[in-house]
Amino acid sequence: MPAYATNMRMKFPIVALAFEMVTIILFAVFVVYDDGKREEHGGHGGHGGHVAPSNETNLELVRMDLYPMFQDVHVMIFIGFGFLMTFLKRYGFSSVGINLLLAAFGLQWGLLMQGIWGMDGGKIKINIFKIINADFSTATVLISFGAVLGKTSPVQLLIMTLMEITIFSLNEHLVAEILHANDVGASMIIHAFGAYFGLAVARVLYRPGLRNGHDNDGSVYHSDLFAMIGTVFLWMFWPSFNSAIAEPGMDQFTAVINTYLSLAACVLSAYALSSLVEHKGKLDMVHIQNATLAGGVAVGTCADMSIGPFGAMLIGTVAGIISTLGFKYLSPVLASNLGIQDTCGVHNLHGMPGVLGGLAGIVAVALGKKKGGKAAMQAAALASSLGFALVGGAVTGLIMKLPFWGQPPDQNCYDDSLYWEVPEEEEEHEESLAHTDHSKNKAEP
Numbered sequence: 001m002p003a004y005a006t007n008m009r010m011k012f013p014i015v016a017l018a019f020e021m022v023t024i025i026l027f028a029v030f031v032v033y034d035d036g037k038r039e040e041h042g043g044h045g046g047h048g049g050h051v052a053p054s055n056e057t058n059l060e061l062v063r064m065d066l067y068p069m070f071q072d073v074h075v076m077i078f079i080g081f082g083f084l085m086t087f088l089k090r091y092g093f094s095s096v097g098i099n100l101l102l103a104a105f106g107l108q109w110g111l112l113m114q115g116i117w118g119m120d121g122g123k124i125k126i127n128i129f130k131i132i133n134a135d136f137s138t139a140t141v142l143i144s145f146g147a148v149l150g151k152t153s154p155v156q157l158l159i160m161t162l163m164e165i166t167i168f169s170l171n172e173h174l175v176a177e178i179l180h181a182n183d184v185g186a187s188m189i190i191h192a193f194g195a196y197f198g199l200a201v202a203r204v205l206y207r208p209g210l211r212n213g214h215d216n217d218g219s220v221y222h223s224d225l226f227a228m229i230g231t232v233f234l235w236m237f238w239p240s241f242n243s244a245i246a247e248p249g250m251d252q253f254t255a256v257i258n259t260y261l262s263l264a265a266c267v268l269s270a271y272a273l274s275s276l277v278e279h280k281g282k283l284d285m286v287h288i289q290n291a292t293l294a295g296g297v298a299v300g301t302c303a304d305m306s307i308g309p310f311g312a313m314l315i316g317t318v319a320g321i322i323s324t325l326g327f328k329y330l331s332p333v334l335a336s337n338l339g340i341q342d343t344c345g346v347h348n349l350h351g352m353p354g355v356l357g358g359l360a361g362i363v364a365v366a367l368g369k370k371k372g373g374k375a376a377m378q379a380a381a382l383a384s385s386l387g388f389a390l391v392g393g394a395v396t397g398l399i400m401k402l403p404f405w406g407q408p409p410d411q412n413c414y415d416d417s418l419y420w421e422v423p424e425e426e427e428e429h430e431e432s433l434a435h436t437d438h439s440k441n442k443a444e445p
Contacts, residue, residue, distance in 0.1 A: 011405070019105060023112070026112055031112070033125070063127060063128050066244065068240075072241070073237070073240060076233065077139060079229070080234035083226055084231055086229075086230065089219055103138050103142065106137065106142075113169035139186075139190050139194065144201060145157060148201055151210070153406035154419060156407055160396055160400060164392065164396060183300070184301070189385050190354075191357070192358060195346045195350035195351030195389075196347075197389040199347055200396075202341055203397070204400075210341055227285075239256045241259075242258075243255035252304070254304050254306065259296055263316060265316035265320070266291070284328075286345070290323065291349070294322070295320060297349065298353040299360070302315075306370075319356055322356065355382070
């Protein structure tokens with residue numbers, strides 16, 4: 001077994017503060033408030049030749065009307081994703097706490113990496129629209145975090161955040177500005193990308209010692225209840241996630257309605273399939289926590305397209321089915337045959353539904369449901385997202401695998417106590433319960 005240097009006293013503060021100081025310096029040099037003024041460019045809305053600066057303030061560019069949707073997305077990032085991962089019985093501190101850490105750094109780094117492609121006068125101008133997009137870039141990291149949950153150190157995860165958002169911004173620019181593909185709810189560029197990036201990292205960080213499972217890789221009654229808090233928050237606010245950057249008016253309205261209906265239909269199919277595949281028709285909380293959200297993922301690409309209410313419901317129904325079947329049958333195959341230990345099942349919630357969303361977008365555009373769209377560009381966008389994710393994830397995994405980042409040994413995986421101060425009364429309570437159960441068993445005839 002390799003030696004693990006898990007003491008974080010020096011390496012974590014150094015890495016975290018170094019990342020933050022570099023970010024602050026870059027903000028000082030390049031980032032300003034958006035004042036609504038723009039450099040005018042000829043012919044291409046900011047992508048053609050430079051003509052002359054405009055001193056007129058366009059308040060529409062600041063878009064404070066987007067603030068409620070920004071708050072909805074913010075809730076999803078910090079509460080929804082954080083609590084969704086608290087299902088592990090001894091990893092709740094890390095699920096919520098490290099989620100906060102990665103999101104806080106990721107949104108800063110995302111503003112820089114995404115802002116590079118739209119600089120105005122050599123500056124990145126921050127507005128509500130851009131901080132929504134920065135939250136979106138952070139979502140990719142939190143999806144990938146789910147694939148390696150419990151098996152990585154905070155330092156490794158900060159490095160993954162830095163790498164993933166940088167690679168994500170490259171793919172996003174390619175998809176949106178070069179291919180001109182439609183992906184308003186980001187089924188491809190966030191969900192599929194984040195899932196397969198995380199799976200590639202998980203494969204590189206494969207641990208043979210966890211092949212037969214781990215005592216802490218499971219839930220208890222109260223941890224599953226906490227995870228349902230995340231599910232409900234994500235489910236409620238997903239229409240804002242899919243519609244936040246849509247064109248105001250009919251497109252945004254359509255995105256809200258399509259997401260709303262897709263999510264509702266998804267719940268029914270996920271519950272039905274869970275009962276169908278489980279013992280005596282019982283419901284599995286893993287399916288309910290995750291597969292019920294797959295409709296929001298899958299409808300994302302064509303959320304603002306005129307696919308009809310029934311079309312959105314059909315996408316949601318199919319997403320709920322494939323997600324539930326993935327948790328039941330595919331996850332064990334990935335772990336045993338391919339060495340992909342996907343802790344949260346992100347392949348089933350984000351990966352496959354994200355690909356389904358990309359395919360639905362190709363079909364919808366081919367049927368003329370999006371004016372000016374091209375099916376070939378939609379297909380290229382899906383391929384690009386998967387390619388960047390797999391290659392970028394593998395490279396990132398190799399960097400994270402270096403032995404000095406403080407990764408936990410196999411026996412300490414899925415346990416908060418390695419990186420957190422855990423209250424002693426919690427441990428004493430668990431020992432007391434174990435002693436009580438032991439006494440009861442001895443007393444029984």
